[in-house]
Amino acid sequence: MSEANAIEAMPGVVRIGNVVIDQARRRVERDGATIELSQRPFDLLCLFLAEPRTLHTRKDLFRRIWKGVVVEDANLSQGVWVLRRALGEQGKDWIRTVAKSGYVFDPPLPIESIGDTPAAGAATSSGETDLLPSTAHASAAAWRGRPFALAMMAAFALFAVAWGAWRFLRPSEPLRVLVIAAPSNESAPPSAPQWPVQLLREWLEWKLSREPDVLVVSALQLADADERGRIVLLSVSESPGDAQRVRLHAHIGNTDEPGGITIDALPDDITQAADRITGAIVDRLLPAGAVQPFPPLVLDAAGAQDYIVATQRREAGRPAEAVAALEAVLKRRPEFGLARLQLAEMLDELGQIGAAKQQMAFAEQWISRLPPAALRIQKAREAMLARDYPAAADAYAALVRDYPYQPRFRLDRARASRLAQRYADATRALDGIDWNLQPLRLRLEALLARAEVQCESGALDAAKKTAEEARKLADDAGWSLERARALLIFANASINDASAEKWLPFERAAAQFEQAGDRMNMLRARLAGEMMRPPERGTGADTLLMALLGEARAAGNREIEVDALRLVARRFRRAADFVRSRDYLVEATAVAHASGDEQRDAALRRDLALVSMVLGDFPAASRHLAEFDATKPQGTLRLLAGQIKVRLENYRGRYDKAAEAADAVTADPVEASTISAAMIDCDRTQTLIATGDLAAAQLAAERCMRSNLPYDLAAGNLAIAKIAVASGDNAEAARRIAAALPALQQLPDVDRWDLGAIAQGLRVRIGDRDGVEAALSEILSQVAPGHVRLTEIEARLGLAELASAGGDLAAAQTQIAALREIVPGDDWYAQSRLALIDAASAFHRGDVTRAQASLRTLDEAARAHADIAMELRAHRLAVSWGNNLCPEARDRELVAKSGIRGASESWLLGDRFDASQPREHLVFDRRRTDPPEGR
Known part of the structure; x- marks a missing residue:
C-alpha cells in the first residue's frame, strides 16, 4: 500500500515529530499547545497529509481547495505561509516550494497514526465549519425577523473564514478591518433612506484610514486573516417601538465583548449619532488609550445627503461633479473640514492647484484638531498638493519606516519619489x-x-x-x-x-x-x-x-x-x-x-x-x-x-x-545609469577632444553607445570618427561613419539632419566627398531658414569646407557670407571653423597676408578657450603654405600631451596646396611628434 493510501486509511489523528493533527476535529497541536487554523489552510494540510512527497501544482491546489471559488494567487501563498507558521520552526521546511510549479509536503520524519476520533458531529475537511463567535449568534438573534437580517447573516457566513486565528503573529501586524454596510430596512421612515448607512461607512472608513495601525481592507484581503482581522457590519433601521426614531447599529466580528453598538436617534440627529457610533467603534477596535478624538461630524441631514452624493460621484470617477457636490456641502456647513480636504484633493486632480491650496488654507484650523497620527498623514498629503515632491517623499519615507506593513504608504512614497525624480527611492519603496x-x-x-x-x-x-x-x-x-x-x-x-x-x-x-x-x-x-x-x-x-x-x-x-x-x-x-x-x-x-x-x-x-x-x-x-x-x-x-x-x-x-x-x-551613480547620462557622455566627447584628451574621449564615446538607442549609437560612432581624424586614422574614421548610418536612418528628421550634417562634414575632412554636396543641400532644403539654426549652420559649414577643398571660390564665398549672417557671436565652435575656412579662402584668392592674419587671430582665441584641437588645426593650416604661427616646441608639447597628430589641414586648400614645398618643419611629421618613451 502506498503511503498516500495508508494515510487515507489511518484514523483521524496523526503525529509528525512534535506536531499532532486531529483531522476530524480540525485541530493542530504543537508541543502541547493548540493552534487553530481557518478552513482553507486546514484543508490544505489535510491534502498534504493524504498525498505527501507529491508535487501539487498551484492550479491543482486551487481546483481542489478552492473549488468553484474565484480567488487570487495570494490566497494560496498566504495559506502556505499560515501552515508553515502553525508547524513551527522545525516544521516550516516540511512544505517545499518548487519554483514556478507548486509545493511538495516532504517531512523528514514519519507520519504516524496515533488513534481515531468519533465521527459524530465532526466536520470533514471539505465540510463547513461554524467559526462565528458567540457574540455573532446573540446579535443575529436580536435581528431575527427584520428585512435586512438575512443579508447581514449571509455576510457573516461569507466572511467567517476571516476569523480563524493563528496565534503566532508579529506584534507589528496591523489590524485589518472590513466595513460592510447592510441595506437599510425597507420599513424605515422616509427620513432615513440609504444615506445614513452610507454616511456611517464613509465617516468610519475615513477615521480608520487615519490610524496607521489599521488597514481598511477589501473582502479578498481579509480572507484567511488572523485574529487581528475584524468585520464591522453597519445597519440603519426603524427603532423598535418608536417609528419616529432611527436605529444605527454596528456589530464587530471576532471581539470578546458581547453584543454590538446601538444608538437610537431622531432623524434630525442622525449625523450626531453617526459621529458617536463611529467613535465607539474605533474605541472598541483599538487598544484602550490608543485613540484620540477626531473633530466632530458637523453636518445636518440635508448636508449629509449632499456629502454622500459627492462621495458617490468621486468613487464613480466623475471629479467635476464631485467638486460641485462638495461645494454644495460647504455652502451649508463651511466648518466641515473633511469636505474641504476632499474638495482640495479633487481640485488638485483637476489641475486647479491654486483653488486646491485655497481650500486647504480654509481647512487649516480643522486640520490642526486632528489626532497626531492623522495630522502626520495629512502633512504628507499637503506636501503633495503643494507640489513639494521631495518633502512629500521624505514624509512618506518616514511613514513607511514606522509602518512598514502599510502598502498605501509605500505606493504614496513611490509616487512622490517618482515625481521628485528620485527613481532609486521610488524603486526601494x-x-x-x-x-x-x-x-x-x-x-x-x-x-x-x-x-x-x-x-x-x-x-x-x-x-x-x-x-x-x-x-x-x-x-x-x-x-x-x-x-x-x-x-x-x-x-x-x-x-x-x-x-x-x-x-x-x-x-x-x-x-x-x-x-x-x-x-x-x-x-x-x-x-x-x-x-x-x-x-x-x-x-x-x-x-x-x-x-x-x-x-x-x-x-x-x-x-x-x-x-x-x-x-x-x-x-x-x-x-x-x-x-x-x-x-x-x-x-x-x-x-x-x-x-x-x-x-x-x-x-x-x-x-x-x-x-x-x-x-x-x-x-x-x-x-x-x-x-x-x-x-x-x-x-x-x-x-x-x-x-x-x-x-x-x-x-x-x-x-x-x-x-x-x-x-x-552624473555624480549620482544611480541616476548616472540612465539614458540621459549616456547622452551626456556623447556630448562630453566634444569637450575632451577639444581639450586634447583623446583617450578619455574614446571611453566617453563608448559609454555613450551603451544605451543601444539609435541616437546614442549614431552620436557615439561619429564621436569616435572625430577622434580617429584627430589621431590621423582616416580609415577608422570612415568605418565609424559607416557604422553610424544605420542608426541615423532610425532617427526623427531633426536628429537625423543634425547628425547627418556632422557625418558629411567628417567625410569632407577624410577626402570621401562623393555625394556630400547633394546630401548637405538636401538637409538645407528641409530646414526652413532660422527654424533649426544650429543644423543650418552645420550644413553650411560642411558646404563651405567642401567648396574650399574643391577650389570653388565662389561657392565657398556664398556660404561664408551666409554663415556670417547667422552664426551667433558667442558660438565658438562655428566661429572657429568659419575662421579656418575664411583663411583658406583668402589663400585661394592669393591674399596670404589676410590668411595669415586670420589664423593668428584664431590661434590667440583658441589659446584663450583652451581649445588644443583648434589651436593645432590653425597651426597646421598655416604650415601648409609654409608659415609657423608659434614656436615648434609648443606644437611638440601639444601633440605629445594630446595625441592629436592628425593629417594636415591642407585638404582645405585642395589643389592649391604645393606638395613640392619642403616639409621637414611640419609638426604632424610622426618622426618629430612621438611622445617621450613610457608616456
Whole structure:
C-alpha cells in the first residue's frame, strides 16, 4: 500500500515529530499547545497529509481547495505561509516550494497514526465549519425577523473564514478591518433612506484610514486573516417601538465583548449619532488609550445627503461633479473640514492647484484638531498638493519606516519619489513588500507605479515588460481604466523603438480610455499618438489639440492644458519648426506659472532652453537654464537639463564649464545609469577632444553607445570618427561613419539632419566627398531658414569646407557670407571653423597676408578657450603654405600631451596646396611628434 493510501486509511489523528493533527476535529497541536487554523489552510494540510512527497501544482491546489471559488494567487501563498507558521520552526521546511510549479509536503520524519476520533458531529475537511463567535449568534438573534437580517447573516457566513486565528503573529501586524454596510430596512421612515448607512461607512472608513495601525481592507484581503482581522457590519433601521426614531447599529466580528453598538436617534440627529457610533467603534477596535478624538461630524441631514452624493460621484470617477457636490456641502456647513480636504484633493486632480491650496488654507484650523497620527498623514498629503515632491517623499519615507506593513504608504512614497525624480527611492519603496500577498487592486497599482518609474528613469525595456504584466492582470480583472494606463505606459516606453508605426500603441491606449469612459485621457493618448505620425500623415493633431484644450479648460484642469501645449510644442520640434515650438512653450509656461505648478514650469524651462539653443539664442538658453536651476530639480529632468548645459558650453568653447556641468549631473551613480547620462557622455566627447584628451574621449564615446538607442549609437560612432581624424586614422574614421548610418536612418528628421550634417562634414575632412554636396543641400532644403539654426549652420559649414577643398571660390564665398549672417557671436565652435575656412579662402584668392592674419587671430582665441584641437588645426593650416604661427616646441608639447597628430589641414586648400614645398618643419611629421618613451 502506498503511503498516500495508508494515510487515507489511518484514523483521524496523526503525529509528525512534535506536531499532532486531529483531522476530524480540525485541530493542530504543537508541543502541547493548540493552534487553530481557518478552513482553507486546514484543508490544505489535510491534502498534504493524504498525498505527501507529491508535487501539487498551484492550479491543482486551487481546483481542489478552492473549488468553484474565484480567488487570487495570494490566497494560496498566504495559506502556505499560515501552515508553515502553525508547524513551527522545525516544521516550516516540511512544505517545499518548487519554483514556478507548486509545493511538495516532504517531512523528514514519519507520519504516524496515533488513534481515531468519533465521527459524530465532526466536520470533514471539505465540510463547513461554524467559526462565528458567540457574540455573532446573540446579535443575529436580536435581528431575527427584520428585512435586512438575512443579508447581514449571509455576510457573516461569507466572511467567517476571516476569523480563524493563528496565534503566532508579529506584534507589528496591523489590524485589518472590513466595513460592510447592510441595506437599510425597507420599513424605515422616509427620513432615513440609504444615506445614513452610507454616511456611517464613509465617516468610519475615513477615521480608520487615519490610524496607521489599521488597514481598511477589501473582502479578498481579509480572507484567511488572523485574529487581528475584524468585520464591522453597519445597519440603519426603524427603532423598535418608536417609528419616529432611527436605529444605527454596528456589530464587530471576532471581539470578546458581547453584543454590538446601538444608538437610537431622531432623524434630525442622525449625523450626531453617526459621529458617536463611529467613535465607539474605533474605541472598541483599538487598544484602550490608543485613540484620540477626531473633530466632530458637523453636518445636518440635508448636508449629509449632499456629502454622500459627492462621495458617490468621486468613487464613480466623475471629479467635476464631485467638486460641485462638495461645494454644495460647504455652502451649508463651511466648518466641515473633511469636505474641504476632499474638495482640495479633487481640485488638485483637476489641475486647479491654486483653488486646491485655497481650500486647504480654509481647512487649516480643522486640520490642526486632528489626532497626531492623522495630522502626520495629512502633512504628507499637503506636501503633495503643494507640489513639494521631495518633502512629500521624505514624509512618506518616514511613514513607511514606522509602518512598514502599510502598502498605501509605500505606493504614496513611490509616487512622490517618482515625481521628485528620485527613481532609486521610488524603486526601494516598491521593493520593500511582497505585492503578491496584497489584494489584486494594490498589486496592480504597484505594477503600474513600477512601470512609470522604469519608463521615466530610462529603463524602457523593463518598463514595457512591467506594463505588459500589469495589462494582463487588468485584463483578468476586467478593469478597463487600469488596462488603459498600462497600455499608455507601454506606448511611452516604445517611442524609441525602430517601428515606423509608433502611434499605434497610443491609439490602443486611447481606445481603452474611451471604453473606460475617461474622455480626457483618451484625447491625451490620441494626441500623443498623432505626434508620433510622420508630418504628412499627422493631419488630425490640430483638431485633437483643440478638443483636449477645450475639455481641460472647461474642467479647469491646468495640468492637462499645459501637457497638451507641451506635446504640440514637441511635435513642432519634430517637424523642424523650433520657432513655433517656442511659441507654444511660452504659452504653456504662462499657464503653468499662473496655476502655481512649479514642477511643470521647471520642465518647460528646460524645453525652452533646448529650443533657444537650437535657434542660436545662447543668452536666452542660459537664462532658461538658470530659471530651471532655481527650482532645485532632481533626477532625469536634471540630467536632461545638464545635457543642454554641456552642449551649450561646448558651443561657446567654455570647456571647463562644460566639464563641470557633465560631472555635476552624473555624480549620482544611480541616476548616472540612465539614458540621459549616456547622452551626456556623447556630448562630453566634444569637450575632451577639444581639450586634447583623446583617450578619455574614446571611453566617453563608448559609454555613450551603451544605451543601444539609435541616437546614442549614431552620436557615439561619429564621436569616435572625430577622434580617429584627430589621431590621423582616416580609415577608422570612415568605418565609424559607416557604422553610424544605420542608426541615423532610425532617427526623427531633426536628429537625423543634425547628425547627418556632422557625418558629411567628417567625410569632407577624410577626402570621401562623393555625394556630400547633394546630401548637405538636401538637409538645407528641409530646414526652413532660422527654424533649426544650429543644423543650418552645420550644413553650411560642411558646404563651405567642401567648396574650399574643391577650389570653388565662389561657392565657398556664398556660404561664408551666409554663415556670417547667422552664426551667433558667442558660438565658438562655428566661429572657429568659419575662421579656418575664411583663411583658406583668402589663400585661394592669393591674399596670404589676410590668411595669415586670420589664423593668428584664431590661434590667440583658441589659446584663450583652451581649445588644443583648434589651436593645432590653425597651426597646421598655416604650415601648409609654409608659415609657423608659434614656436615648434609648443606644437611638440601639444601633440605629445594630446595625441592629436592628425593629417594636415591642407585638404582645405585642395589643389592649391604645393606638395613640392619642403616639409621637414611640419609638426604632424610622426618622426618629430612621438611622445617621450613610457608616456
